[in-house]
Amino acid sequence: MRHLHLLPCREWNPSINLDKLWTLVPQEVRDQAATKKAGEAVPVIDCIANGFFKVTGRGELPKIPFIVRAKDFTESAEKKIKEAGGACEKVK
Template identity: 50%
Template sequence: MQRLRRGGWSFRGSHCEGTRVLGGELMDCGVAVAAVGRSVAAIAREAGAAQSIPRNLALIANPISLSPQPTRLHKNRKKRGHVSAGHGRIGKHRSHPGGRGNAGGQHHHRILFDKYHPGYFGKVGMRQFHKMKNREFCPTVNVDKIWGMLPEGTLEATKTAGGKAPVLDLVKLGVFKVLGKGRLPEAPIIVKAKYFSKEAEKKIKAAGGACLLTA
């Protein structure tokens, strides 16, 4: 045991095999442990000098477990036998060093974008800010499709004797113009639209129908 200074502590290993010099007298460690319940100030007064609490004395007063955690309680026990433990072979539980997604397409990933995605960045030409494309919006349909836009069985009911010609409002269905491609069945139909081509108007009237212009 090393030489003890007045008021000092000495411990050997993790066992309480030390003594303390209190007021010039040796005090056995067992007595010191028994005295932990009393206030440290009282012990200091009895020793004849005000001394701070040694760290080892605090450990004796509040012992902690230094044994390792049992294996059955480890979080990674579920991943035993799997090499990457759920973090993948490529990323290996690392972040995104090159950025996420398409980050850096004009900077550190420029070669990739210039080689495989030319023209991805930038603008070409001019934007005609005064041009109103909604004025040119005009969905179309051909005459051979208009009967298919009516409920099923309407054509058969119209062909029977005394059947009335159905009215088809194409504007409500989102169609503005009727074109003349295809053939119409021999049955009258009244079609409402904003525009009719000459061929479409000719075929609808030839079948006994009529063309009505709407706003």
């Protein structure tokens, strides 16, 4: 008997675009991040905690340093995040 219908969906991979990335951060944290100076703590955007596993590269980002945690990034998303002064953390 086939059991493929009993296996979990292996390709389920919800994604978020760069233009929607800052909506995961509360407004007061966004305001604080915009006024911070170099060397201070930066906001961490945890996509996995918000239900997204992949970050895609559609859209633009503000030139504010930040850290993005996700399971996967597209090449264009990584490039745009690094250009904006951010960092990408791949989480397993």
